Amino acid sequence: MSRARFASRVNWLAASNGEIQGARHSLHERMRHDHLITSKQFSRADIETVLDYAAEIDADPSAVADRHAGTLLGLLFFEPSTRTKMSFETAMKRLGGDVVDMGSIESSSVKKGETLADTVRVIEGYADALVLRHPKEGAATMASEFVDVPLVNAGDGAGQHPTQTMLDLYTIRENAGLDDLTIGIMGDLKYGRTVHSLAYALTNFDAHQHFISPESLQLPREVVYDLHQQDAPGIREHDSLEEVLPSLDVLYVTRIQRERFPDENEYQKVAGEYQIDSDTLEAASDDLTIMHPLPRVDEIAPEIDETEHAAYFEQAHNGVPVRMALLDLLLSDDKAIGGEGDE
Amino acid sequence: MSNDHDHHDGNDEHELRVSKIRDGTVIDHVRGGQALNVLAILGIDGSDGEEVSVGMNVPSDRLARKDIVKVEGRELSQDEVDVLSLIAPDATINIVRDFDVVEKHRVERPDVVDGVLSCPNAGCITTSGEPVTSRFAVLEDGVRCGYCGTIVREEIASLIDT
Numbered sequence: 001m002s003r004a005r006f007a008s009r010v011n012w013l014a015a016s017n018g019e020i021q022g023a024r025h026s027l028h029e030r031m032r033h034d035h036l037i038t039s040k041q042f043s044r045a046d047i048e049t050v051l052d053y054a055a056e057i058d059a060d061p062s063a064v065a066d067r068h069a070g071t072l073l074g075l076l077f078f079e080p081s082t083r084t085k086m087s088f089e090t091a092m093k094r095l096g097g098d099v100v101d102m103g104s105i106e107s108s109s110v111k112k113g114e115t116l117a118d119t120v121r122v123i124e125g126y127a128d129a130l131v132l133r134h135p136k137e138g139a140a141t142m143a144s145e146f147v148d149v150p151l152v153n154a155g156d157g158a159g160q161h162p163t164q165t166m167l168d169l170y171t172i173r174e175n176a177g178l179d180d181l182t183i184g185i186m187g188d189l190k191y192g193r194t195v196h197s198l199a200y201a202l203t204n205f206d207a208h209q210h211f212i213s214p215e216s217l218q219l220p221r222e223v224v225y226d227l228h229q230q231d232a233p234g235i236r237e238h239d240s241l242e243e244v245l246p247s248l249d250v251l252y253v254t255r256i257q258r259e260r261f262p263d264e265n266e267y268q269k270v271a272g273e274y275q276i277d278s279d280t281l282e283a284a285s286d287d288l289t290i291m292h293p294l295p296r297v298d299e300i301a302p303e304i305d306e307t308e309h310a311a312y313f314e315q316a317h318n319g320v321p322v323r324m325a326l327l328d329l330l331l332s333d334d335k336a337i338g339g340e341g342d343e
Numbered sequence: 344m345s346n347d348h349d350h351h352d353g354n355d356e357h358e359l360r361v362s363k364i365r366d367g368t369v370i371d372h373v374r375g376g377q378a379l380n381v382l383a384i385l386g387i388d389g390s391d392g393e394e395v396s397v398g399m400n401v402p403s404d405r406l407a408r409k410d411i412v413k414v415e416g417r418e419l420s421q422d423e424v425d426v427l428s429l430i431a432p433d434a435t436i437n438i439v440r441d442f443d444v445v446e447k448h449r450v451e452r453p454d455v456v457d458g459v460l461s462c463p464n465a466g467c468i469t470t471s472g473e474p475v476t477s478r479f480a481v482l483e484d485g486v487r488c489g490y491c492g493t494i495v496r497e498e499i500a501s502l503i504d505t
Contacts, residue, residue, distance in 0.1 A: 115474060116473055117473050117475065135466075136466055136471050136491075137464065137466050137491035137492070138468040138469060138488070138489075138491040138492070141468075142469070142473060156468075157466050157491070159491060159492065221494065222487075222492050222493060
């Protein structure tokens, strides 16, 4: 267990049980049967409550194993997904429930021209909650207006991916802590929804954020506008990792996609400048934590995987306890959520 | 009653005469060059035979150049006034009945505009054939799509869904 992870666990244990249950109860009251669309829905206290609950589940998953027996989660993935989809499925099954999966869009009515509004209204009749990934921005917001069951945004185009953000925050807290944090976020910041969600959530903490990308893939102005509206303590944009690397506690790397560039040469030139290998890391702090929402292609050299820096597989594993916590908060009718005597 | 809207009904026969209206609305102090966008917002293109007078780039004390739109037989709804405020924030609305201005008020910017504007983001769900009405939050210096979050600060009139 890393030092930061140990410290976070001790903090959690040190807080009074009553305080934890009270905060969780209050968050549950607000989240229950509601939609989860954007990381903007969460305050700092909300985030800490979710992360505490996820840590509790992580430590003892058996305590929540049967909480949602008979509950069905509808999976609607209009874009390919491995981690997000499988970790939602795992989370629901580990809570005692099951999933119904729309399958690929090639084999669904979407191929026949059905609107998203119609699709979600149909699947709502089959499931107790829906998880939606869709290539269009705002898809989850719109879909949520057509259904009564809780709808979870699992990625809407270049918009938001709030459950990924929760597992990212969980991983950051375990490895480096969320306050007094200096984080570099690098790669495709323009289209990267995990980046947009995470950057906003981090404004709840004392986090200095450095955004590193080629000019053509900088953060959308809308995201920058939101960060400034939040009075984020430090937001800086860079085109090179070099100048900020030594100061970073966490480096969050995202994939630069070929299809964002008009030609292969241009892609190769740009992508090469935002890759991490052991040479790159000579200038980094020994405690640097490297994260990646995955899948990676060649942004992070395999030689990094075995170093103390690599946290991306742990990050992917964290998707399960974090999504278990979120699903329980969304779906549970039980007022004693996560513990006894919680009133 | 002295009204800004009728002092250009000049006596000079060489000047284009813009007649007073009997019953309807005079939208005054529209930013110069925006009159046709005002008509677009109101869905007026002349094809229904409405009696409409437009003055463009008329000298004005308050604005260096202003446009004036007079529509006979039409009183504007609050929704229409709300959207007008986005492109004509200084406009005054005069409701005329029997040649007299019976109401005169400034436009106020609404918090939200439903419908009317369409999102310029090709990746937005509202432009994808879904049964959904556009919704924009009104910012101090622009509008923001309530679905995809796109902010538009310039040429808001170009978003008008005609």
